[in-house]
Amino acid sequence: MKTIALVGQPNCGKSTLFNQLAGYKSLSANFPGATVEYTKGQTYIGEEIAEVIDLPGTYSLSWYDDAEKETVRALFSEHIDVIVNILDASTLVRSIELTIELMSLEKPLVVALNMMDEAVRKGIYINAKKLEDILGVKVVPIVAKKGKGIKDLLEAIKTAKKPLKRCVYSKEVEKYINKLKECIEKNGLSGEWPPKLMAIKAIEGFEPCMEPLENSTCKASLNEARYALRDGLVIVQERHALCMDIFEKVAVVKKKEKKSLETILDSILLHSLFGYISMFLIFFSIFYAVFHGGVPIENLIIGIFDKIDASLTSALAHNKLILAIIRGVVDGVGAAFGIAFPYLLPFLFLISLLEDVGYLPRIGFLLDSTMHKMGLHGTSIIPFVSGYGCSVPAIMTTRILKSRKEKIISAFLASLVPCSARTTVIMGLVGYFIGYGYAILLYGINIIVIMISGMILKKLLPGISPEMALDIPPYRLPTIKTLLLKTWHKVKDFIFLAVPMLIAGSVVLTLITYYNLDGIINGVFKPFMALIGLPSSIAVVLIFGILKKELTLLMLYQALGLSSLSQIPKVLTHEQMFVFTIFVIFYIPCIATMAAIKKEVGLKATIYITAGTFVLATVLALIFKVLLYSVWI
Amino acid sequence: MKLIEGNIDKNYIVESIDGGCMAKDRLWKLGIIPGVVIKIKRRAPLKGPLMLEVNGSDVVIGRGIASRINIKEIE
Numbered sequence: 001m002k003t004i005a006l007v008g009q010p011n012c013g014k015s016t017l018f019n020q021l022a023g024y025k026s027l028s029a030n031f032p033g034a035t036v037e038y039t040k041g042q043t044y045i046g047e048e049i050a051e052v053i054d055l056p057g058t059y060s061l062s063w064y065d066d067a068e069k070e071t072v073r074a075l076f077s078e079h080i081d082v083i084v085n086i087l088d089a090s091t092l093v094r095s096i097e098l099t100i101e102l103m104s105l106e107k108p109l110v111v112a113l114n115m116m117d118e119a120v121r122k123g124i125y126i127n128a129k130k131l132e133d134i135l136g137v138k139v140v141p142i143v144a145k146k147g148k149g150i151k152d153l154l155e156a157i158k159t160a161k162k163p164l165k166r167c168v169y170s171k172e173v174e175k176y177i178n179k180l181k182e183c184i185e186k187n188g189l190s191g192e193w194p195p196k197l198m199a200i201k202a203i204e205g206f207e208p209c210m211e212p213l214e215n216s217t218c219k220a221s222l223n224e225a226r227y228a229l230r231d232g233l234v235i236v237q238e239r240h241a242l243c244m245d246i247f248e249k250v251a252v253v254k255k256k257e258k259k260s261l262e263t264i265l266d267s268i269l270l271h272s273l274f275g276y277i278s279m280f281l282i283f284f285s286i287f288y289a290v291f292h293g294g295v296p297i298e299n300l301i302i303g304i305f306d307k308i309d310a311s312l313t314s315a316l317a318h319n320k321l322i323l324a325i326i327r328g329v330v331d332g333v334g335a336a337f338g339i340a341f342p343y344l345l346p347f348l349f350l351i352s353l354l355e356d357v358g359y360l361p362r363i364g365f366l367l368d369s370t371m372h373k374m375g376l377h378g379t380s381i382i383p384f385v386s387g388y389g390c391s392v393p394a395i396m397t398t399r400i401l402k403s404r405k406e407k408i409i410s411a412f413l414a415s416l417v418p419c420s421a422r423t424t425v426i427m428g429l430v431g432y433f434i435g436y437g438y439a440i441l442l443y444g445i446n447i448i449v450i451m452i453s454g455m456i457l458k459k460l461l462p463g464i465s466p467e468m469a470l471d472i473p474p475y476r477l478p479t480i481k482t483l484l485l486k487t488w489h490k491v492k493d494f495i496f497l498a499v500p501m502l503i504a505g506s507v508v509l510t511l512i513t514y515y516n517l518d519g520i521i522n523g524v525f526k527p528f529m530a531l532i533g534l535p536s537s538i539a540v541v542l543i544f545g546i547l548k549k550e551l552t553l554l555m556l557y558q559a560l561g562l563s564s565l566s567q568i569p570k571v572l573t574h575e576q577m578f579v580f581t582i583f584v585i586f587y588i589p590c591i592a593t594m595a596a597i598k599k600e601v602g603l604k605a606t607i608y609i610t611a612g613t614f615v616l617a618t619v620l621a622l623i624f625k626v627l628l629y630s631v632w633i
Numbered sequence: 634m635k636l637i638e639g640n641i642d643k644n645y646i647v648e649s650i651d652g653g654c655m656a657k658d659r660l661w662k663l664g665i666i667p668g669v670v671i672k673i674k675r676r677a678p679l680k681g682p683l684m685l686e687v688n689g690s691d692v693v694i695g696r697g698i699a700s701r702i703n704i705k706e707i708e
Contacts, residue, residue, distance in 0.1 A: 059659070059662035059663070060658075060662045062658055064656075064658065064659045064662075090689075091688070091689065091690045093664070093688050094662075094663070094664050094688060094690065097662065122689065204658065204661075205657070205658070206658060233666075233667060236661045236666055237666060237667065237668060240664070240666050240669070266675075270675060270677075270684070272677075272678040361693070364693070365677050365681070365682060365684060365693050366677055366681070368677055368681045368682045368693075368695065369677060369678070369679040369680050369681040369682075370679070372695075377695060378682065378693070466656065467656065467682075467694070467695025467696075467697045467698050468682050468693055468694060468695045469656045469659045469660060469663065469692075469693070469694045469695065469698055470663075470692070470693060471663055471690050471691060471692045471693075472684065472690075472691040472692065472693055474691075
């Protein structure tokens with residue numbers, strides 16, 4: 001079976017093309033030797049089945065973040081038969097730079113010239129045939145969003161050939177590159193890199209290519225080349241000039257006079273005042289729609305599972321242990337679906353919409369300076385925003401961040417953002433019994449605590465905080481199909497990682513009740529509960545919140561020995577409810593989230609993060625206990 | 634002059650990028666290469682980043698990076 005890799009710069013429409021080729025049958029899979037997950041799918045090329053891999057977007061073959069690094073490593077591996085390079089026709093000059101680098105890999109290559117329609121809107125008319133002749137690589141114009149040109153592209157993949165030409169620099173530059181290349185070849189230093197590409201990247205000052213040459217005999221040639229070529233700048237300028245030259249040969253630009261919609265939108269959405277107001281309104285509408293629309297659906301789903309529960313209880317009444325286990329499984333599945341369908345699905349859909357329209361990077365621009373105070377930059381806004389849906393996919397997005405410091409801070413802070421499970425506690429307990437104003441106050445407190453924690457972490461953690469440097473895509477109208485598929489990919493992360501955890505947690509929970517172990521747990525935690533001023537019978541609720549936060553509210557009244565939620569005010573005071581909710585928002589992330597954190601930043605950091613959230617929650621609970629008992633309502 | 638001192642809606646030529654700039658490779662990839670013409674489109678408030686127009690695309694870079702890029706005004 002042939003393996004086809006889709007490679008392109010960020011926002012070139014790579015995933016859209018992937019969905020057109022292999023959309024429905026795709027699944028996340030680990031690429032051999034790599035730790036990052038790719039989306040993988042299958043498509044038919046003529047009669048033959050081929051595997052299609054959607055690699056993370058990269059500007060070039062020298063990486064800047066982990067996702068880009070994995071793309072490059074995957075490209076070097078033997079497993080790829082054809083590389084499909086997707087170019088954004090509306091940013092052709094920059095896009096060709098990657099193509100030129102890909103040509104040096106000497107693997108069968110096809111160029112898919114995407115967004116031809118957008119280029120025309122910008123007044124750029126490209127002659128694809130001419131581009132093909134100049135590059136010596138088959139070029140297929142496509143509009144991935146509308147499925148145009150896909151057939152031609154598949155045909156081209158079938159007959160893809162290795163590039164005919166190679167990028168040639170001026171004589172003077174080639175002399176230095178070749179000298180270094182020969183030295184690398186002779187000493188066998190290139191590893192997985194093609195020797196010439198490694199020579200070029202080393203001269204340009206790309207660390208992973210320079211390092212193997214550090215203590216070798218090639219060090220002298222490298223230094224000589226770097227000195228003569230002004231640390232690689234000469235190469236970069238020549239390549240840029242070459243790309244400009246290609247662009248001028250293949251494209252005609254007709255300047256458009258009209259003020260574009262984009263300029264008008266940007267002048268509002270990126271405005272120093274209106275930008276922030278619009279941002280607030282956009283997010284407020286999203287949360288309002290998701291949570292107000294989600295409640296009835298959640299009740300419906302929970303209702304169904306309650307009925308299953310009831311019929312199970314009567315059917316299996318004679319065998320209590322089996323009943324306990326089966327009920328645990330059913331409750332776990334019920335909790336997962338009760339969150340995934342009413343809240344997560346619409347939320348992730350709307351976030352995908354913001355992402356694909358091109359709004360998220362613009363929020364990054366607006367909030368960059370705020371994020372800097374927390375040792376982060378604008379890009380880290382994405383895990384935070386996703387965190388309000390579910391922490392698991394939120395933690396997974398930290399992959400796009402560059403430094404380890406940033407990843408740890410983002411993972412920690414994103415786990416503090418109240419997910420939809422914790423939102424049910426905020427709304428159901430504080431909102432319902434004390435007042436919705438107090439619920440909103442809790443969200444405010446949450447944001448302030450996150451910011452202060454970020455500032456402290458920035459000081460505590462070693463390492464530098466890199467800055468934002470990225471391109472802002474134009475506004476685009478995504479198709480419903482792309483959005484739904486994207487949402488589905490994200491929900492799948494939740495289903496595969498979180499649902500098994502929820503089910504396991506639920507089973508353990510019912511077993512503990514079955515063997516009456518909750519009394520022992522409560523006894524052990526009695527002193528701690530007394531410290532934060534809560535009844536000791538709640539300890540078991542908090543322990544199980546770690547397994548599954550969805551159950552917190554449900555378990556709360558059961559643990560307090562009440563028959564329904566509405567009786568809670570009889571046992572808990574307003575102060576206790578408030579302190580309890582504060583604790584629930586911040587303490588230890590659920591197991592599924594911990595698993596996600598471990599995957600992104602490793603076990604040690606996960607332990608620190610977990611311990612950190614516990615300390616933070618305890619301190620906050622204490623502060624609010626003291627505050628509330630002295631000046632309460 | 635440094636990019637950070639530039640004015641909005643004005644065109645400049647990139648002269649050089651100071652040594653030790655971590656993001657140099659990324660800047661090159663984004664088209665911010667000595668000799669290229671760029672336009673400052675807007676600045677985010679509160680010492681936020683700068684938005685530039687490079688080769689017809691919008692690029693956002695942090696202030697720290699912008700203070701390491703030397704530019705020349707176009708007469």
